Amino acid sequence: MTELAIVGAAETRRIGIVDDMSELELISEAARDALADAGLTLADVDGLATSYERPNLVANYLGLKPSWLDGTDIGGCSTMVHLRHAAAAIAAGQCKTVLIAHGESGRSGIGREAVDMQFTDLHRQFELPYGTVGPTTALTLPLTRYMAQYGMKAETLAMVPVVQREWAAKTPRAMLRDPITVDDVLASKMIAWPVHLFECCVVTDGGGALVVTAAERAADLSETPVWLWGSGEAYGEALISQMPDMAFADVFAQSGAMAFKEAGVGPDDIDHLMLYDAFAHIPIFALEALGFAKRGEGGDLIASRATAPGGRLPVNTTGGGLSYTHTGRYGMYAVQESVRQLRGTAAAQCDNIDVSLAHGLGGMFAAAGTSILSKHRKR
């Protein structure tokens, strides 16, 4: 089913503060550069997947005449889900070459309105009147329950940005690169107790795009195709107040299990991880739900430096959303780094990366998407 290959990949030439380009131009630059990376042109594209901006309008802006569109927009994991949907469409013969394009003027707001974080009328009726203002007061709610249940200390949580900043220091394009300590994190401004400023992602502009096609065409288009071994998607409660167990991300577990099953591998086979990190606790929830740590022990794994440079399981090797970039729907940048690590072109390149897993979060723990990628074709 997922005999899909990524044959082109690119991020916008600049990320961070890009206040001289509109959102549509960010999408377009990434799209054109990803096609150039694959040795293709817009004329070769017959399918387009994008989120936030309507896909037919993006297609029209690019000058595409696609016969297949996917506008699935479930927030940060949309890219992982687009990969999965593109694999199905290509396998079904509905299209041959799909461009998955993302761009957000998430910081500068050029050519877009302010982000509507209200999601649904049920959120407006039953959550918003009580002082929820978006991710800082919603995505953070599970953390307090988790810390009470497992006794995780503030110092353990603070190790997440500390370790990721070490990766960012090796990554010239990262927004924040100066080393930080646990004390620095705990002394940073309190945003929503128990979460400090350095435990929140940066807010940036940027874009990224992927060109994907059927396996049998991949070798002709790329010297270093990256193969999608398996993928998953899962959907849970749309309102954070209704999340069944706040100490465990069940949508992560469902999406991850689907991807592992499809790929025919397990956590022990994964060499590199990109775990969505709008806040420092999200990678901890992901490590546990995906089977890389026991429940309540994800923070200890990170604090043990297993995921740090030189560790046995590199995680978020750009610095992640906390240090590298986070335009709003971060999943594209997670997949881009998985692709770079598998191609051997990452800024903080690790040795012996054969299989990488990129995992995304959508909404307020409302959705998840997982991509298991390899530099080898699936056996």
Add this chain to the structure above:
Amino acid sequence: MSTNATRPVPRPTPETAHYWKGIAERKILLQHCTPCDKTCFPPRSFCPHCGSDAVEVVEASGKATLYSFVISRARVPEFERPYCVGIAELEEGPRLMTQIVDSPADPEQLLVDMALEPVFFDAADGVTLLHFRPKR
């Protein structure tokens, strides 16, 4: 955000009007599904657990515990900073987003799973909100 903004208040729909009318009358009205015996929230015309439309309105006791919370520093019209955004778990099962009031917004004073009691707060425009406070 304009300087004369007021705090967000709910705009009920036909399916949720009974809930908000109940809150204004100091009653927490939930929906109970007869076939599957589950209590549902937010309100709708059917049970999301089993699909039945045999849902009847029942009154909750008001007994609740603090499932989780954060102490927010965000600027929201009519909110004193910091304030506590909490999730109240009713003894009947459903959880509700709420504001924890009548207590310092201080993590030393608030504990996960502590007992809560309802506080009916009359906001602007004749809308009543359901807050909770630590049980006295």
